[in-house]
Amino acid sequence: MSKQHRTGIIGLGIMGRRMLEHMVLHAAFAPVLLWDPSPNACRAAAGLCPQAQIAGSPDEVIAGAELIYLACPPVPRKAYALTASAAGKAVFLEKPLGIDVGESRQLVERLAADGVPAAVNFTQAAGEALAQIAGDEDMGAPCGIDIIVTYPKWPRAWQADADWLRFAAEGGFTREVISHFVFFAARVLGPLSLIWAQPGYPADGALCETHMAARLETAGGVPVSVFGSVGGAQPDRQELTVKGTVRSYRVSEFYMLSASDGGPFTNVGEPPGEPRAVSLKAQLDELDKAIGGHDHKLATPAEALHVQQLIEAMLKGHG
Numbered sequence: 375m376s377k378q379h380r381t382g383i384i385g386l387g388i389m390g391r392r393m394l395e396h397m398v399l400h401a402a403f404a405p406v407l408l409w410d411p412s413p414n415a416c417r418a419a420a421g422l423c424p425q426a427q428i429a430g431s432p433d434e435v436i437a438g439a440e441l442i443y444l445a446c447p448p449v450p451r452k453a454y455a456l457t458a459s460a461a462g463k464a465v466f467l468e469k470p471l472g473i474d475v476g477e478s479r480q481l482v483e484r485l486a487a488d489g490v491p492a493a494v495n496f497t498q499a500a501g502e503a504l505a506q507i508a509g510d511e512d513m514g515a516p517c518g519i520d521i522i523v524t525y526p527k528w529p530r531a532w533q534a535d536a537d538w539l540r541f542a543a544e545g546g547f548t549r550e551v552i553s554h555f556v557f558f559a560a561r562v563l564g565p566l567s568l569i570w571a572q573p574g575y576p577a578d579g580a581l582c583e584t585h586m587a588a589r590l591e592t593a594g595g596v597p598v599s600v601f602g603s604v605g606g607a608q609p610d611r612q613e614l615t616v617k618g619t620v621r622s623y624r625v626s627e628f629y630m631l632s633a634s635d636g637g638p639f640t641n642v643g644e645p646p647g648e649p650r651a652v653s654l655k656a657q658l659d660e661l662d663k664a665i666g667g668h669d670h671k672l673a674t675p676a677e678a679l680h681v682q683q684l685i686e687a688m689l690k691g692h693g
Contacts (some may be wrong), residue, residue: 379464382442384409385446396654407438442455455485469494473686498557548688556590572691630645630649
């Protein structure tokens with residue numbers, strides 16, 4: 375096992391606390407400094423990791439840790455990442471990489487110039503579903519990927535404390551959820567281009583999108599079709615289908631993998647008992663490799679920038 379990485383976390387909302395909980399369980403990570411502007415979030419995090427110190431500022435976190443995990447909203451994330459990178463600290467960022475593409479491009483360039491380990495937390499990067507699909511040489515020719523995301527309400531109940539998620543400035547399900555599947559699609563098919571996109575917004579212009587339809591394509595014309603909506607009495611649906619001429623795969627709820635050779639989709643292997651725990655453990659295993667300078671499966675900042683460019687163009691509408 376590598377040495378423990380002294381970790382600081384900036385942003386202690388639901389994602390920051392989930393990652394903190396699993397870092398405590400992982401032998402390679404030692405959370406030492408935590409910060410959030412919300413006293414309630416700080417108290418909740420302290421309960422998960424009493425041995426860590428609640429810092430007085432983000433700068434204190436960056437100064438006292440070796441790895442900085444940024445689980446704060448997108449807008450302040452760039453400044454914290456640049457401060458950490460300039461100080462030679464490893465950086466692990468939540469997605470999206472940012473909101474402004476030009477600023478994110480500058481961030482990617484700075485991270486590369488500083489030479490620090492840096493990765494972005496697209497949660498399926500280290501998962502079995504992506505490994506299975508990308509490694510299947512018997513699927514036949516790729517026919518396309520379908521992405522379907524529907525919710526009765528956005529944000530979802532467990533996201534209620536992250537009020538920014540309901541606003542167009544930084545939030546919305548396209549950035550928060552569809553971006554995961556666009557990353558997945560690009561890992562399977564290669565770089566994508568946006569052909570057209572039609573978002574739908576409520577009358578209140580400050581609020582985020584309620585609908586999204588889009589088509590992306592590879593350089594060879596393989597399509598990725600996107601459909602998203604909010605509203606109605608229905609369960610959450612988060613689904614990606616990778617279609618081949620011989621075999622197709624479906625990933626439901628991020629982690630549940632099934633396959634079809636033309637008949638009904640059937641489960642591949644045994645579903646994990648605690649899929650989120652398995653996924654976060656895998657992400658942290660790969661983060662440990664990244665910090666050590668080894669090959670890893672996590673999303674690079676450059677990959678995250680590619681996804682951000684597509685997502686922001688979709689939200690503006692295109693074609």
